[in-house]
Amino acid sequence: MKNLISSSLIIALLAGSGVVLAGEHQAGINHAAxxxxxxxxxxxxxxxxxxxxxxxxxxxxxxxxxxxxxxxLGWPGMTMDFAVKDKAILKGINPGQKVAFEVVKEGPGKFYVNRITPLK
Ligand SMILES: [Cu+2]
Known part of the structure; x- marks a missing residue:
């Protein structure tokens, strides 16, 4: 207990100097990222x-x-527009085709298709 108190005292002193804790603060930010x-x-x-x-x-x-x-996703069947991130995945995809695809949730109410392949 005495050690704990004295070390927190040292930290408080170091905080006053503003040198060591600046580094720790950086680490904290990186961790959050x-x-x-x-x-x-x-x-x-x-x-x-x-x-x-x-x-x-x-x-x-x-x-x-x-x-x-x-x-x-808890979605029922429906007709809707999907955005894609990589337009290249749409090459060779044509109206009337049956496809298997993968939807990625980007944020609240935001989705995009990251894979789409024709089914036979
Ligand atoms: Cu839908």
Whole structure:
């Protein structure tokens, strides 16, 4: 207990000098940033779904699909527009095609398709 008190006293003194704790503060910020990244990684889980392509907007990176239920997202089947991050995944995807795709939740109410492959 005495050690604890004296070491916290030393820390208080060092804090007054503003040298050592500045470094610790940096470490704290980096750690917070790392945790944020882990958080994003887990939020970036891909949700598998299947649907039929209605239209492809290659220029704007959008695809409209009528998809079946996406259980992992709690979605019923519906027709909707999806954004894509990488427009290249839309090449070779055409209206009328049955596709398997993966949806990534980017934020509240924000989703994008990161994979889309034609089904036979
Ligand atoms: Cu939907």
């Amino acid at each position: 790392m945790q944020g990244m882990e958080h994003n990684a887990s939020a970036a889980q891909a949700h598998k779904a299947e649907g039929v392509v209605n239209s492809v907007d290659l220029r704007n990176g959008k695809v409209n699909m009528t998809h079946g239920p996406v259980e992992s």
